[in-house]
Amino acid sequence: MSNANADSLVASHDPNHPANLICELCRLFYNNGWVTGTGGGISIRKGDHIFIAPSGVQKERMLPDNMFVMDLETKEYLRVPKSLKPSACTPLFLAAYTNRNAGACIHTHSQNAVLISLLYDKVFTIANIEQIKALPKLTEPGYLGFFDTLTIPIIENTAHEEDLKDSLEQAINDYPATTAVLVRRHGIYVWGETVWKAKVYNEAIDYLLELAVKLRQLGVPPDGAIGSERNTRVV
Amino acid sequence: MSNANADSLVASHDPNHPANLICELCRLFYNNGWVTGTGGGISIRKGDHIFIAPSGVQKERMLPDNMFVMDLETKEYLRVPKSLKPSACTPLFLAAYTNRNAGACIHTHSQNAVLISLLYDKVFTIANIEQIKALPKLTEPGYLGFFDTLTIPIIENTAHEEDLKDSLEQAINDYPATTAVLVRRHGIYVWGETVWKAKVYNEAIDYLLELAVKLRQLGVPPDGAIGSERNTRVV
Amino acid sequence: MSNANADSLVASHDPNHPANLICELCRLFYNNGWVTGTGGGISIRKGDHIFIAPSGVQKERMLPDNMFVMDLETKEYLRVPKSLKPSACTPLFLAAYTNRNAGACIHTHSQNAVLISLLYDKVFTIANIEQIKALPKLTEPGYLGFFDTLTIPIIENTAHEEDLKDSLEQAINDYPATTAVLVRRHGIYVWGETVWKAKVYNEAIDYLLELAVKLRQLGVPPDGAIGSERNTRVV
Amino acid sequence: MSNANADSLVASHDPNHPANLICELCRLFYNNGWVTGTGGGISIRKGDHIFIAPSGVQKERMLPDNMFVMDLETKEYLRVPKSLKPSACTPLFLAAYTNRNAGACIHTHSQNAVLISLLYDKVFTIANIEQIKALPKLTEPGYLGFFDTLTIPIIENTAHEEDLKDSLEQAINDYPATTAVLVRRHGIYVWGETVWKAKVYNEAIDYLLELAVKLRQLGVPPDGAIGSERNTRVV
Numbered sequence: 009m010s011n012a013n014a015d016s017l018v019a020s021h022d023p024n025h026p027a028n029l030i031c032e033l034c035r036l037f038y039n040n041g042w043v044t045g046t047g048g049g050i051s052i053r054k055g056d057h058i059f060i061a062p063s064g065v066q067k068e069r070m071l072p073d074n075m076f077v078m079d080l081e082t083k084e085y086l087r088v089p090k091s092l093k094p095s096a097c098t099p100l101f102l103a104a105y106t107n108r109n110a111g112a113c114i115h116t117h118s119q120n121a122v123l124i125s126l127l128y129d130k131v132f133t134i135a136n137i138e139q140i141k142a143l144p145k146l147t148e149p150g151y152l153g154f155f156d157t158l159t160i161p162i163i164e165n166t167a168h169e170e171d172l173k174d175s176l177e178q179a180i181n182d183y184p185a186t187t188a189v190l191v192r193r194h195g196i197y198v199w200g201e202t203v204w205k206a207k208v209y210n211e212a213i214d215y216l217l218e219l220a221v222k223l224r225q226l227g228v229p230p231d232g233a234i235g236s237e238r239n240t241r242v243v
Numbered sequence: 244m245s246n247a248n249a250d251s252l253v254a255s256h257d258p259n260h261p262a263n264l265i266c267e268l269c270r271l272f273y274n275n276g277w278v279t280g281t282g283g284g285i286s287i288r289k290g291d292h293i294f295i296a297p298s299g300v301q302k303e304r305m306l307p308d309n310m311f312v313m314d315l316e317t318k319e320y321l322r323v324p325k326s327l328k329p330s331a332c333t334p335l336f337l338a339a340y341t342n343r344n345a346g347a348c349i350h351t352h353s354q355n356a357v358l359i360s361l362l363y364d365k366v367f368t369i370a371n372i373e374q375i376k377a378l379p380k381l382t383e384p385g386y387l388g389f390f391d392t393l394t395i396p397i398i399e400n401t402a403h404e405e406d407l408k409d410s411l412e413q414a415i416n417d418y419p420a421t422t423a424v425l426v427r428r429h430g431i432y433v434w435g436e437t438v439w440k441a442k443v444y445n446e447a448i449d450y451l452l453e454l455a456v457k458l459r460q461l462g463v464p465p466d467g468a469i470g471s472e473r474n475t476r477v478v
Numbered sequence: 479m480s481n482a483n484a485d486s487l488v489a490s491h492d493p494n495h496p497a498n499l500i501c502e503l504c505r506l507f508y509n510n511g512w513v514t515g516t517g518g519g520i521s522i523r524k525g526d527h528i529f530i531a532p533s534g535v536q537k538e539r540m541l542p543d544n545m546f547v548m549d550l551e552t553k554e555y556l557r558v559p560k561s562l563k564p565s566a567c568t569p570l571f572l573a574a575y576t577n578r579n580a581g582a583c584i585h586t587h588s589q590n591a592v593l594i595s596l597l598y599d600k601v602f603t604i605a606n607i608e609q610i611k612a613l614p615k616l617t618e619p620g621y622l623g624f625f626d627t628l629t630i631p632i633i634e635n636t637a638h639e640e641d642l643k644d645s646l647e648q649a650i651n652d653y654p655a656t657t658a659v660l661v662r663r664h665g666i667y668v669w670g671e672t673v674w675k676a677k678v679y680n681e682a683i684d685y686l687l688e689l690a691v692k693l694r695q696l697g698v699p700p701d702g703a704i705g706s707e708r709n710t711r712v713v
Numbered sequence: 714m715s716n717a718n719a720d721s722l723v724a725s726h727d728p729n730h731p732a733n734l735i736c737e738l739c740r741l742f743y744n745n746g747w748v749t750g751t752g753g754g755i756s757i758r759k760g761d762h763i764f765i766a767p768s769g770v771q772k773e774r775m776l777p778d779n780m781f782v783m784d785l786e787t788k789e790y791l792r793v794p795k796s797l798k799p800s801a802c803t804p805l806f807l808a809a810y811t812n813r814n815a816g817a818c819i820h821t822h823s824q825n826a827v828l829i830s831l832l833y834d835k836v837f838t839i840a841n842i843e844q845i846k847a848l849p850k851l852t853e854p855g856y857l858g859f860f861d862t863l864t865i866p867i868i869e870n871t872a873h874e875e876d877l878k879d880s881l882e883q884a885i886n887d888y889p890a891t892t893a894v895l896v897r898r899h900g901i902y903v904w905g906e907t908v909w910k911a912k913v914y915n916e917a918i919d920y921l922l923e924l925a926v927k928l929r930q931l932g933v934p935p936d937g938a939i940g941s942e943r944n945t946r947v948v
Contacts, residue, residue: 215279
């Protein structure tokens, strides 16, 4: 593909074009403290084209012209922006696309995710909080109910981000009902059927992680506090 | 009513039109972390027309065109936006309109509300904090005084939001002086005579919930701290 | 003065005109959580004219047209905006104008101020923190040094805000070096020679109050932590 | 140099011109709470010209016209804005320019920096957190790895900011791998090869300082929490 054609892949006046959306969402994530210091990453799929933010750049200052584009089938880059490096998250994004048919994948360094990974061992679970209902069941249609338990696996970090691929895929296989994987001392990967679903899942999960951290600070067990005998039921 | 007429119910250049205000206020609430992950809801009444934000959408990205409109008398929808679901909060908003003649009702997933519901049992009370004076007495004209106690009932959550209706109405009846009800492990419902009063009450209450959480973190009893012998009086 | 003339007192294209500045600063204070739920207040003096924000309104939504204007000499209102009530803070603002020749006075319901008032008894003191250097000595020219102690008196709250006047004036007299007074379970009053100095003092004080709250949460004594034998000196 | 020529040093339509960038970045830092109450400072080098924000002004309200310009070789001011004082940080910025060939130097009063300086003694260290990878090795090419330890020296504060120069230079010499120095009870100095690197380093360090404070609040040792036997390795 000629360079001019490659550039056309990321040039659009449509604010919902992946190259534009990635920039807009990263500004939002930056303001939430999730991708400061060049941390984190994001990828959106459009048909067989995968748009990926570059590595090591200020996520809140990216332009559509900075985006990599990869063909999902061939795994070849259709567009490589000048002077930029591909994201080390790319194999992990591909794991979500391939194993879960995701439409987008978000990776943040959210402090809530890092803290939870230091407070919980192999999985993070939370139950009986209304916000859980924003998350999908996945193994069957529909969303989690209030009395359901949300379970997110925690994998160990590796020296190189791309080396997370095997354990991430293992977690995806071991936990077919999860739409996210926590990486200890690192952050979180969240994906969804569309970019908006991935964004909503990431928001809802971060809300729950933050709440669980605060409950720990207050000495309140997430599943056994006041009103629990009347208000919680594990089904 | 023809579809064209129904659309005219939500089309206005007036920023204070309910369909416009709902969008503006939800962006504000989103920035406060009260309605992230599609959580929360809001409804404004204009005469006999009730404007209601739809279910399961990103609250900060709504457009006036997304609003449901219901007739308060007949409980029939005057307008149903395409492809959107009515809010599960609708019966709860109606409870505030019917039992309290409210002009607006706000529902958030504020973490302060959820935390307080896990720290207090059947009611949240706070006294002798200046911010209390932003809240109305309701059972008589005027506002609470500094030495008054603010009391907000806490009801248990249910699997389906609409099933909160009975206990919410019960709380409204049992606590005629309250302008809000906390829902354990869920959030808060706040209403007011006008949308601006509902907004101010919600802000003032969230300030007090946040303060009570911080006092708990610091080990300071809300009603018995330094200066209390000189500064607190229960009347 | 005719009504037309009175309106001209608050109509200006100059962003630094007191009626405009009050609106701008209150939006900033609102975003800091200092004046939510209609809380707080502000007044700016221009010559003998005192501009005062009204009582009980949303501070972030005020317009220049909402401002009261009072003559400092005669204490008579030169302008009374329609349907609005004068701020109950007015006698307290006057105390700062009269006793300290202030150019502006800011009142907030900052949670840091309320928390500190429940952690300290009659005065809040903090020493050996660089931010202290933003505050004036007042009893002599210049600013506090790093090794100086900042002392802010705490007065008891009253049922009616205007009744704080006597104890506020007493504190102003008893603490000639202070540019602020904390009100227990209520908030803080901060004044300065100009509106910008008042704004800077308020910001620097709130920073120090917040820091002192965090130190308490961490169990670190403000004046006796790591490095203190090398780094603190009371002069 | 004539005054007209001096003014031309800070007048540019290029948003990346140092005089413009200083203003933009300080607004960002202000919103992060790092330079409130006139605290903090920043300097950017362009060739042999050093641009420095003035002392004692509101950092979020500066204009390009407020900037000092100094010649790095001669240490003479090429431009002195009217009625403004040079920053007391100037000798410290020069220490970074001279000893490290920095392209920019940022100084903040970040509360995370002050808190960490009261929780750690002579150095702050943190290891095995992904965000560390945003920081350079300096003593060899490339960036820190996940299993590396970030070490930032802490120096004692002095009565006058310019008197920090000797201990700052000592720390720079003693810790050739550091790109920042913490000042106890004061804040932090961070520099980098370019202004963007300095900004990214400052963000990444503040993220790590904030995380370390939160771990302390939660009672979690930064280097010995859940998963540590599997996930941490000191190399």
